[in-house]
Amino acid sequence: MVVKTDVCIVGGGPGGALLACLLAKRGISVILLERHSGVAREFRGEFLNEEGEDILKKHGLFESVEKRGLLRMDQIEYWNGGRLFKRIFPEMPAEHVGIHVPQNHLLTAILDEAKKLDTFQLMLNSPVTDLIQNEWGRFTGVKVRKDGLDMIVESPLIIGADGRFSTIRKKAGIKAVIKNHGYDLLWAKIPAPKGWQPSIKMALVDDSQVALFTQAGGSIQIGWNIEQGSFSRLRKQPFEPFIEKLLLAFPELIKSARENIRSWNDFILLDVHSSYCETWTKDGVALMGDAAHTMTPTGAFGLNCAMKDADLLAGLIQECIMQGDAEFHGLKIAEPKRKAEIERLQAIQVDKELSFASQFAAYV
Numbered sequence: 001m002v003v004k005t006d007v008c009i010v011g012g013g014p015g016g017a018l019l020a021c022l023l024a025k026r027g028i029s030v031i032l033l034e035r036h037s038g039v040a041r042e043f044r045g046e047f048l049n050e051e052g053e054d055i056l057k058k059h060g061l062f063e064s065v066e067k068r069g070l071l072r073m074d075q076i077e078y079w080n081g082g083r084l085f086k087r088i089f090p091e092m093p094a095e096h097v098g099i100h101v102p103q104n105h106l107l108t109a110i111l112d113e114a115k116k117l118d119t120f121q122l123m124l125n126s127p128v129t130d131l132i133q134n135e136w137g138r139f140t141g142v143k144v145r146k147d148g149l150d151m152i153v154e155s156p157l158i159i160g161a162d163g164r165f166s167t168i169r170k171k172a173g174i175k176a177v178i179k180n181h182g183y184d185l186l187w188a189k190i191p192a193p194k195g196w197q198p199s200i201k202m203a204l205v206d207d208s209q210v211a212l213f214t215q216a217g218g219s220i221q222i223g224w225n226i227e228q229g230s231f232s233r234l235r236k237q238p239f240e241p242f243i244e245k246l247l248l249a250f251p252e253l254i255k256s257a258r259e260n261i262r263s264w265n266d267f268i269l270l271d272v273h274s275s276y277c278e279t280w281t282k283d284g285v286a287l288m289g290d291a292a293h294t295m296t297p298t299g300a301f302g303l304n305c306a307m308k309d310a311d312l313l314a315g316l317i318q319e320c321i322m323q324g325d326a327e328f329h330g331l332k333i334a335e336p337k338r339k340a341e342i343e344r345l346q347a348i349q350v351d352k353e354l355s356f357a358s359q360f361a362a363y364v
């Protein structure tokens, strides 16, 4: 089977879903292809900063996300040996230091809005396996395995919004420069103790960052930096002394952590890296979000950058179509400015990672 569309978006994460919605609203036909069967996923980037919040508000989506449930953080706290020693409050006019939005709530709000439009089509269970190229080397479509059957989506513009291990990037022959940051991340989720205030709490454990993120729905996400590549070695060691360090840093967690993190299996490993591509557009393919520029979890920029890409690309794609720019040269022209912004944010991430321990210098 072959279907045709103005724009084919591969990847229904925050970047791809938002772009699909914004294009469909502008009367541009879009097919959004997502390999999973739904949008409920855990251990993803779920903290919105002010820029992400503003984008959702600009497009009338924030209220609908809020109705589904979100949580504003009151403060960032720094803890040492079980004692709080520094707090950072929102800088006026901001009313929070970040908003936790379960990814399910964010994506459902965006996709429900898009589903109201005839120009939007969502295909779940649809992993894209390859790109189709014409005799002049231009990419004209994708091969999809929809519910186990092969099909083709033809489109003059294919968006790779398929995350940090992007198939579209690889198939288009766009090289990504991968940068390791010297650490991986262990994630765990536990119920918040009674009376826990919405906050982000930081501690230094064995010279590494441990962060607690309060989440909507009454839980805490623990993000524990460990030396890169060390998890297989670590998990051969007894678990008790490891978890004991968390409880010393945050004694309030004793009951909840003891009940919910009982072994290494209760942690999920994220191998951390960032990436950078020389080009984000090539012969009918455009990359966005983590596919174009993978961000590390530091500073919670990735989700917000993906949504910013969507906001920007929606306007640019519309302009190209209106001006009869059939090869979407307009996307290439706009690239340098956006790249400079990403380079700046990736440099901030490195800076934050390198300077984290210095915040504790006077207290350890």
Ligand SMILES: Cc1cc2nc3c(=O)[nH]c(=O)nc-3n(C[C@H](O)[C@H](O)[C@H](O)COP(=O)(O)OP(=O)(O)OC[C@H]3O[C@@H](n4cnc5c(N)ncnc54)[C@H](O)[C@@H]3O)c2cc1C
Pocket: 010, 011, 012, 013, 014, 015, 016, 033, 034, 035, 036, 043, 044, 045, 046, 047, 048, 126, 127, 128, 129, 161, 162, 163, 164, 166, 167, 187, 270, 288, 289, 290, 291, 295, 296, 297, 299, 300, 301, 302, 303, 304, 305, 306
């Ligand atoms: C553990 C963790 C914590 C993080 N914390 C934060 C945070 O708090 N705040 C923040 O701003 N950022 C955070 N980030 C980064 C953030 O999650 C990403 O930058 C963001 O999700 C990028 O959005 P995206 O839409 O580009 O890609 P993704 O969210 O990765 O979405 C890509 C989508 O493409 C689909 N896909 C992949 N391959 C195919 C294929 N071949 N065919 C069809 N579909 C495909 C995937 O299933 C997925 O749905 C975190 C990242 C991780 C891993």
